[in-house]
Amino acid sequence: MSAVLQNLVNQPYKHGFVTEIESEIAPKGLNEDTIRLISAKKNEPEWLLDFRLKAYQKWLSMSEPNWQNVHYQKIDFQAISYYAAPKPKKKLASMDEVDPELLRTFEKLGVPMHERAALAGVAVDVVFDSVSVATTYKEKLAEVGIIFCSISEAVQKHPELVRQYLGTVVPVGDNFFAALNSAVFTDGSFCYIPRGVKCPMDLSTYFRINTEGSGQFERTLVIAEEGASVSYLEGCTAPQFDTNQLHAAVVELIALDNADIKYSTVQNWYAGDENGVGGIYNFVTKRGLAKGVNSRISWTQVETGSAITWKYPSCILRGDNSVGEFYSVALTNNLQQADTGTKMIHLGKNTRSTIISKGISAGKSNSSYRGLVRITPNARNARNFSQCDSMLVGDQCGAHTFPYIQVHNNSAKVEHEASTSKIGEDQLFYFAQRGIDSEEAVSMIVNGFCKEVFQQLPMEFAVEATKLLSFKLEGSVG
Amino acid sequence: MKNENNQILLDVQNLYASTQDTEILKGINLTVKRGEIHAVMGLNGSGKSTFAKVLAGHPDYTVTQGKIQFEQQDLLALPPEERAQAGVFLAFQYPIEIPGVANSQFLRLAYNTIQSKRGTDELDPLEFDDFVRGKMKLLEMNPDFLDRSVNEGFSGGEKKRNEILQMALLEPKLGVLDETDSGLDIDALKIVAKGVNHLSTEQNAMILITHYQRLLDHIVPDYVHVMEAGRIIKTGGKELALELEKHGYDWLHGDRQNNAGISA
Numbered sequence: 001m002s003a004v005l006q007n008l009v010n011q012p013y014k015h016g017f018v019t020e021i022e023s024e025i026a027p028k029g030l031n032e033d034t035i036r037l038i039s040a041k042k043n044e045p046e047w048l049l050d051f052r053l054k055a056y057q058k059w060l061s062m063s064e065p066n067w068q069n070v071h072y073q074k075i076d077f078q079a080i081s082y083y084a085a086p087k088p089k090k091k092l093a094s095m096d097e098v099d100p101e102l103l104r105t106f107e108k109l110g111v112p113m114h115e116r117a118a119l120a121g122v123a124v125d126v127v128f129d130s131v132s133v134a135t136t137y138k139e140k141l142a143e144v145g146i147i148f149c150s151i152s153e154a155v156q157k158h159p160e161l162v163r164q165y166l167g168t169v170v171p172v173g174d175n176f177f178a179a180l181n182s183a184v185f186t187d188g189s190f191c192y193i194p195r196g197v198k199c200p201m202d203l204s205t206y207f208r209i210n211t212e213g214s215g216q217f218e219r220t221l222v223i224a225e226e227g228a229s230v231s232y233l234e235g236c237t238a239p240q241f242d243t244n245q246l247h248a249a250v251v252e253l254i255a256l257d258n259a260d261i262k263y264s265t266v267q268n269w270y271a272g273d274e275n276g277v278g279g280i281y282n283f284v285t286k287r288g289l290a291k292g293v294n295s296r297i298s299w300t301q302v303e304t305g306s307a308i309t310w311k312y313p314s315c316i317l318r319g320d321n322s323v324g325e326f327y328s329v330a331l332t333n334n335l336q337q338a339d340t341g342t343k344m345i346h347l348g349k350n351t352r353s354t355i356i357s358k359g360i361s362a363g364k365s366n367s368s369y370r371g372l373v374r375i376t377p378n379a380r381n382a383r384n385f386s387q388c389d390s391m392l393v394g395d396q397c398g399a400h401t402f403p404y405i406q407v408h409n410n411s412a413k414v415e416h417e418a419s420t421s422k423i424g425e426d427q428l429f430y431f432a433q434r435g436i437d438s439e440e441a442v443s444m445i446v447n448g449f450c451k452e453v454f455q456q457l458p459m460e461f462a463v464e465a466t467k468l469l470s471f472k473l474e475g476s477v478g
Numbered sequence: 479m480k481n482e483n484n485q486i487l488l489d490v491q492n493l494y495a496s497t498q499d500t501e502i503l504k505g506i507n508l509t510v511k512r513g514e515i516h517a518v519m520g521l522n523g524s525g526k527s528t529f530a531k532v533l534a535g536h537p538d539y540t541v542t543q544g545k546i547q548f549e550q551q552d553l554l555a556l557p558p559e560e561r562a563q564a565g566v567f568l569a570f571q572y573p574i575e576i577p578g579v580a581n582s583q584f585l586r587l588a589y590n591t592i593q594s595k596r597g598t599d600e601l602d603p604l605e606f607d608d609f610v611r612g613k614m615k616l617l618e619m620n621p622d623f624l625d626r627s628v629n630e631g632f633s634g635g636e637k638k639r640n641e642i643l644q645m646a647l648l649e650p651k652l653g654v655l656d657e658t659d660s661g662l663d664i665d666a667l668k669i670v671a672k673g674v675n676h677l678s679t680e681q682n683a684m685i686l687i688t689h690y691q692r693l694l695d696h697i698v699p700d701y702v703h704v705m706e707a708g709r710i711i712k713t714g715g716k717e718l719a720l721e722l723e724k725h726g727y728d729w730l731h732g733d734r735q736n737n738a739g740i741s742a
Contacts, residue, residue, distance in 0.1 A: 425537060427574050429534075429536055429558060430573070430574040430576070431559075431588075432535070432557070432558035432562065433558055433559075433561075433562050433567070434584075434588035434591075434592075434644060434648065435559050435562040435588055435591040435592045435648070436587055440587065440591075444583070444584070444587065445576060445579060448576070448577070448583075448627075451578060
């Protein structure tokens with residue numbers, strides 16, 4: 001690879017600072033006592049402790065999966081701290097009460113909550129390590145009956161809703177990491193949109209892992225009642241540590257009749273250094289249930305960080321005429337690995353799904369698309385369109401595509417398209433010959449490549465994603 | 479009266495260049511003044527295209543000896559984008575495809591980058607659209623081409639026209655056309671030639687790299703150079719091209735053998 005490309009892809013991580021906030025950390029290790037401690041700390045009802053313990057038992061009986069196209073040292077689950085909360089833990093009524101150090105952290109991250117909330121009309125729920133710090137705009141949303149709060153708070157204030165839906169889309173024993181999450185999740189976001197309500201603003205959560213040696217196991221639950229709609233944004237960053245940290249979240253979405261949930265993620269967890277030391281293991285289970293007729297679940301993700309990204313935001317299309325969408329950009333650099341894609345499970349009649357996946361590999365990284373489209377026997381007239389494009393930057397990276405298509409109803413129409421392209425010296429020289437330097441050239445090529453996905457993001461996020469991608473790839477071209 | 483030195487736009491002295499340890503250019507000397515059109519001819523493998531790429535700063539080639547002065551500054555000291563910004567334009571023999579990037583976007587970024595380096599006004603998308611459509615008329619191009627990805631799925635002729643369109647937008651001081659005529663049918667050739675003639679002024683200069691006389695029927699050069707084995711072995715007026723067309727390159731060998739005793 002040429003010096004130009006080398007420089008382009010070698011970028012320091014901008015969010016690698018640690019915030020000096022005193023944390024309350026549980027002793028490392030996992031056993032029933034740890035789970036009881038977490039549950040007690042959070043003052044949880046008995047049914048939730050049972051939920052956790054059941055998950056833990058399942059987890060003990062499961063083994064860590066190894067079919068994915070990523071390689072890493074075995075995780076020592078006893079070396080992880082399962083609970084880290086910023087201290088002091090007093091209740092916060094408004095943003096002004098949030099620890100100023102914490103606010104500065106978010107400013108460094110480019111999330112000035114005051115401006116962001118006020119100017120952009122975005123309500124932000126912030127999950128710092130494992131505890132949700134503050135939720136803005138909560139009251140305004142409450143006026144139309146929307147509940148948007150941390151999942152801990154929801155457990156206290158709306159236990160019936162949490163109990164009704166928690167674990168219904170991702171059962172406790174779904175997979176190894178989902179079982180772990182179900183046993184130890186410490187916080188996350190909860191969102192409930194009542195019947196017929198169109199959420200008047202985008203809801204946003206920012207996740208950050210701040211404490212070394214802690215894992216982050218947040219749990220997100222979004223419910224859209226009949227005819228409701230919501231657009232939910234999620235952003236993630238973490239500081240730079242030499243050790244690997246585990247992020248094993250579970251996100252469950254439930255859309256009832258005619259409801260519409262759009263879930264967008266911009267993930268920029270710390271990716272490790274150029275030698276592959278440190279970084280986040282992002283092993284996440286995200287699944288949406290399009291339960292009602294004419295319902296829609298739409299996932300958009302821009303994955304730029306993490307040492308290893310391993311996730312398949314999926315849609316179960318149970319309601320007739322329901323729609324599932326997956327739009328993804330996954331960028332890997334240095335020694336990053338990503339195995340990501342989606343599952344579209346067609347159960348209802350006339351269900352439709354669309355998959356647009358864009359993988360960009362640079363440095364010595366590896367990126368895989370893995371996707372399953374399953375048309376079950378009862379899913380008459382199901383439709384799927386999949387498009388998987390890979391782009392290589394330089395000649396030491398890899399891109400792989402693993403599409404699985406299972407059709408059990410002969411009225412189905414399933415299309416799959418795939419392509420691989422490469423940013424070459426010749427393209428960069430062509431730009432240069434027109435006066436355009438390599439940074440701008442790469443940025444333009446990559447953003448052009450991702451256009452179809454960025455169009456799906458809310459405006460503000462699209463701008464952020466465009467910048468992030470350019471930043472991840474651009475360098476001091478000398 | 480202008481100083482004679484100011485009229486010299488490009489001065490190449492004893493230029494040697496190699497790629498992957500193979501020496502391709504072996505001592506090129508060439509002086510180009512403003513207002514001139516130079517044709518560089520020669521067989522395949524004689525180094526014509528390498529010369530064009532070295533002028534533009536292609537990273538595959540290393541200059542091992544010699545100098546290139548462009549407007550009295552050291553061109554070899556500049557990275558490719560700064561050479562372009564200084565006014566060196568290369569119309570590619572094989573224009574590169576850039577999937578996903580709309581032509582209009584690419585053209586505007588190139589135009590505005592060069593404009594800002596010259597300290598002149600940049601154009602917003604709407605202004606640029608009017609501007610570029612005017613230029614496209616000159617080259618008889620279909621407007622829908624603005625929305626297509628750069629060179630992707632273009633025919634050979636469309637790609638070459640796109641190169642000339644870019645030259646028309648960027649208004650370089652030195653235009654180097656690397657076999658722009660190859661792959662063009664006679665109608666497209668005439669359109670491209672018309673465009674080049676239109677862009678040629680007293681203030682700029684062109685270097686046309688070509689195999690064939692037929693381009694020179696439409697763009698009349700002031701000088702014709704013949705390259706062989708990495709050097710210019712003969713220079714003449716426009717009639718030299720006609721002689722070559724008539725007698726073939728072997729005719730020069732006879733000519734050179736006659737001179738061999740003198741130069742050795």
